[in-house]
Amino acid sequence: MTTDSQNAERTMGAAPVRLCKRCQEIEATTIMRTEPLCSNCFVEYIKKKVAKQLEAYRIKNASKNNRRRVLLPISFGVSSLSLLHVLDGHLQSQIRRTNRTGYELHVLHVNTSGVDADAPQIGRLEVLKEKYPRHTYSELTLEDVFDHANEYLETTLRDVNINIGDVAPPSSKHEKLVGLLSALPSPTSRADVVETLRNNLIIAFAKENDCQSITWGDSATRLAEKTISETAKGRGFSLPWQISGGESPYGLHVSHPLRDVLKKELVIFAENVDPPLTPLIHSRPAPTMTSAPAKSTTIDDLMGQYFASIEESFPSIVANVVRTTSKLRAPEVTEGQSRCDLCGLPLADSDASLGEGESSAQSLVQPEGNLCYGCARTTLGSRFTPHS
Amino acid sequence: MPPTPCARCHTSRALIIRPKNQEKLCKACFLTVFETEIHETIISNALFQRGERIAIGASGGKDSTVLASVLKTLNERHDYGLELVLLSIDEGIKGYRDDSLETVKRNAVQYDMKLEIVGYGELYGWTMDQVVEQIGKKGNCTYCGVFRRQALDRGAARLGITHVVTGHNADDVAETVLMKVLRGDLPRLSRTTSIVTSSAASDIKRSKPLKYAYEKEIVLYAHHKKLDYFSTECIYSPEAFRGSARTLIKNLERIRPSSILDVVKSGEDMAKLVPPEVTGTSCASAGAVSSADGAEEGAGGCGSANGRGSGGEMAHMEKRLVENEAAEGRETEITLPKSSTVSNGQSKQPSNAQQARPARMPRKLPQQTMRKCTRCGYLSSQDICKACTLLEGLNKNRPKMQVEIGLEDEEGSSTLRRQMEGIALAGA
Ligand SMILES: [Zn+2]
Numbered sequence: 001m002t003t004d005s006q007n008a009e010r011t012m013g014a015a016p017v018r019l020c021k022r023c024q025e026i027e028a029t030t031i032m033r034t035e036p037l038c039s040n041c042f043v044e045y046i047k048k049k050v051a052k053q054l055e056a057y058r059i060k061n062a063s064k065n066n067r068r069r070v071l072l073p074i075s076f077g078v079s080s081l082s083l084l085h086v087l088d089g090h091l092q093s094q095i096r097r098t099n100r101t102g103y104e105l106h107v108l109h110v111n112t113s114g115v116d117a118d119a120p121q122i123g124r125l126e127v128l129k130e131k132y133p134r135h136t137y138s139e140l141t142l143e144d145v146f147d148h149a150n151e152y153l154e155t156t157l158r159d160v161n162i163n164i165g166d167v168a169p170p171s172s173k174h175e176k177l178v179g180l181l182s183a184l185p186s187p188t189s190r191a192d193v194v195e196t197l198r199n200n201l202i203i204a205f206a207k208e209n210d211c212q213s214i215t216w217g218d219s220a221t222r223l224a225e226k227t228i229s230e231t232a233k234g235r236g237f238s239l240p241w242q243i244s245g246g247e248s249p250y251g252l253h254v255s256h257p258l259r260d261v262l263k264k265e266l267v268i269f270a271e272n273v274d275p276p277l278t279p280l281i282h283s284r285p286a287p288t289m290t291s292a293p294a295k296s297t298t299i300d301d302l303m304g305q306y307f308a309s310i311e312e313s314f315p316s317i318v319a320n321v322v323r324t325t326s327k328l329r330a331p332e333v334t335e336g337q338s339r340c341d342l343c344g345l346p347l348a349d350s351d352a353s354l355g356e357g358e359s360s361a362q363s364l365v366q367p368e369g370n371l372c373y374g375c376a377r378t379t380l381g382s383r384f385t386p387h388s
Numbered sequence: 389m390p391p392t393p394c395a396r397c398h399t400s401r402a403l404i405i406r407p408k409n410q411e412k413l414c415k416a417c418f419l420t421v422f423e424t425e426i427h428e429t430i431i432s433n434a435l436f437q438r439g440e441r442i443a444i445g446a447s448g449g450k451d452s453t454v455l456a457s458v459l460k461t462l463n464e465r466h467d468y469g470l471e472l473v474l475l476s477i478d479e480g481i482k483g484y485r486d487d488s489l490e491t492v493k494r495n496a497v498q499y500d501m502k503l504e505i506v507g508y509g510e511l512y513g514w515t516m517d518q519v520v521e522q523i524g525k526k527g528n529c530t531y532c533g534v535f536r537r538q539a540l541d542r543g544a545a546r547l548g549i550t551h552v553v554t555g556h557n558a559d560d561v562a563e564t565v566l567m568k569v570l571r572g573d574l575p576r577l578s579r580t581t582s583i584v585t586s587s588a589a590s591d592i593k594r595s596k597p598l599k600y601a602y603e604k605e606i607v608l609y610a611h612h613k614k615l616d617y618f619s620t621e622c623i624y625s626p627e628a629f630r631g632s633a634r635t636l637i638k639n640l641e642r643i644r645p646s647s648i649l650d651v652v653k654s655g656e657d658m659a660k661l662v663p664p665e666v667t668g669t670s671c672a673s674a675g676a677v678s679s680a681d682g683a684e685e686g687a688g689g690c691g692s693a694n695g696r697g698s699g700g701e702m703a704h705m706e707k708r709l710v711e712n713e714a715a716e717g718r719e720t721e722i723t724l725p726k727s728s729t730v731s732n733g734q735s736k737q738p739s740n741a742q743q744a745r746p747a748r749m750p751r752k753l754p755q756q757t758m759r760k761c762t763r764c765g766y767l768s769s770q771d772i773c774k775a776c777t778l779l780e781g782l783n784k785n786r787p788k789m790q791v792e793i794g795l796e797d798e799e800g801s802s803t804l805r806r807q808m809e810g811i812a813l814a815g816a
Pocket residue numbers: 020021022023024025026037038039040041042
């Protein structure tokens with residue numbers, strides 16, 4: 001069977017120009033899965049793919065007097081910036097068509113530069129405000145978790161200074177945070193707790209600011225990474241809440257509109273929108289690839305590298321991991337069910353202690369308090385205990 | 389600097405850093421804690437009953453040798469009241485199996501246990517060497533795995549035993565959990581994570597007493613106990629998903645030694661979250677090797693704990709998924725011009741795009757009902773069990789059978805495996 005584009009290729013002779021398969025007019029610049037596309041059609045393709053995930057944000061689904069507020073956490077990575085760009089366009093087209101919108105966007109950046117030298121500096125949100133002026137913007141620092149923590153974490157963090165205070169009690173939020181992190185046993189644990197605190201802060205902020213929904217910029221690749229990474233951290237029980245989206249146990253709606261788009265596709269997307277998003281992106285130094293992971297490597301780093309390779313050769317396998325994991329069903333959450341003191345997720349009976357086959361764990365410092373398996377593991381052997 | 393004292397007895401000098409948790413122990417305390425953890429696993433899961441006869445799936449490798457040694461020790465120390473028997477499979481692989489069987493024979497004498505050997509030759513009329521001669525080196529692990537599962541059951545039945553213990557360790561279980569997540573094969577996750585599995589395909593119960601034991605500690609235990617085991621790995625490489633998962637587990641262990649236990653724990657929890665309507669159906673719609681007849685859960689050696697197959701599995705699954713996507717595209721993307729919808733189905737990817745395959749796999753497979761194989765009487769989800777299907781192909785002198793489990797893609801599979809190995813390294 002011959003197609004137009006194959007014909008086009010053939011008639012061009014020695015130096016074949018491959019025409020875009022969608023518009024059949026412009027030279028294809030990229031191959032989307034198997035289809036050669038021009039940059040215009042590629043950008044439209046991605047937008048359409050994301051729009052399919054925005055069903056909940058349609059105008060007809062918004063009630064008249066109670067417009068939905070959606071929180072969009074921005075990390076300045078390619079994914080969350082791409083999502084901001086797409087949602088901005090989505091809102092503009094809603095206005096063009098009907099003169100109203102189905103939701104309002106509140107953009108939040110949690111700055112972690114206090115504990116992460118590679119993180120973006122404070123104040124970068126200004127550029128976004130200029131470029132996409134119709135939305136509300138807020139910036140918090142990770143240290144603000146001591147003021148905004150949700151009900152579960154609040155008590156935990158209040159006690160922190162007592163437990164880590166082997167020297168003088170920390171005088172500032174920053175010292176408190178640094179003390180907390182340095183009490184943890186490994187880079188993986190520190191990265192894990194930073195992520196947990198960041199999530200808690202974002203959720204608490206969403207609730208304080210009447211956002212009914214949080215929309216995350218995770219790509220399919222990132223969700224697949226998270227699936228294996230959380231599995232490796234003993235947090236398999238939390239995957240339905242982290243990967244599937246929908247109602248979260250924190251009482252908010254959660255969505256991942258980029259769940260069908262690969263990270264590498266977002267990189268091309270960001271280069272091809274006009275003007276490109278590329279200058280806005282904060283790029284972290286690429287972790288070096290060696291045959292054995294270094295001491296400072298975290299589990300998240302390892303999975304990031306692994307899936308960057310997998311998505312090159314086997315993109316559909318990445319998408320399939322996300323698709324299957326999304327089929328896991330979250331357990332019922334009952335009112336008053338006990339929660340993890342650190343991450344705030346509901347605890348099942350079996351979560352109470354560390355695993356089987358660890359009789360010797362008794363000789364180590366067992367974390368006290370009510371922790372899920374993942375948080376118990378992350379704090380095991382640390383000087384950090386949630387309750388004194 | 390004074391020598392570090394053992395963290396347990398505080399008297400002897402610590403010589404071993406426990407791979408599981410970095411505890412510094414003397415040799416005696418290490419051996420004791422290793423045995424004690426297995427004893428605790430046996431007790432807390434009520435694995436055995438007094439007076440029970442247990443067949444230990446013995447390959448002569450480190451896992452099953454340590455399992456036999458520890459079970460003998462614990463049976464005597466805690467008076468379990470078990471009768472322990474060694475059960476070995478002779479696949480008929482010259483050089484590999486001959487030597488390991490000699491090891492098992494010596495173990496039988498050392499541990500004073502009865503030994504039963506069942507051969508593929510007597511069971512199926514084909515040794516693995518003959519199978520390899522017939523079909524070539526690729527894909528023969530499919531045969532080995534299917535044959536092995538039945539062989540263990542048949543050997544146990546011959547001994548009148550209904551409980552087989554296998555040497556699967558924590559690394560094996562963790563590896564299989566990651567592999568299943570990567571392969572999108574969650575429905576039967578509980579088969580991997582359960583310490584006891586009784587399958588619809590067999591009357592014989594299986595359990596894995598070493599489920600929480602680290603491979604590194606098994607090696608240490610065998611070394612310090614001076615156990616006699618056979619250490620040559622099977623001559624065939626693991627298939628791509630397995631190899632990829634194995635590299636991940638090794639790297640995870642390096643980053644955080646508890647990761648192996650943590651993956652096992654996650655796997656156990658996730659198995660509980662698989663919705664009932666998905667269990668027993670192929671929700672991934674591609675790549676999920678049906679394991680109702682369980683090619684993957686055998687004991688030690690080739691094909692089992694190591695689930696061998698050809699290297700193209702990952703690429704094969706990618707291809708199937710792309711085809712499924714294209715097929716769905718044909719149904720849903722009605723806005724596209726006709727030409728592109730038609731060509732959608734043809735992958736432009738290099739190699740094997742031309743191979744005709746059914747455009748679309750069924751989204752859901754019907755619930756499997758088990759019946760007896762009409763040829764051999766073994767329980768099966770089909771009229772003819774997989775072993776008999778494979779045998780039919782062999783007997784008809786065909787180079788290879790196109791059955792569901794034969795996922796390998798002869799052409800280019802070695803290149804793809806190399807590619808995968810590259811990834812595994814890069815991901816390291
Ligand atoms: Zn075009």
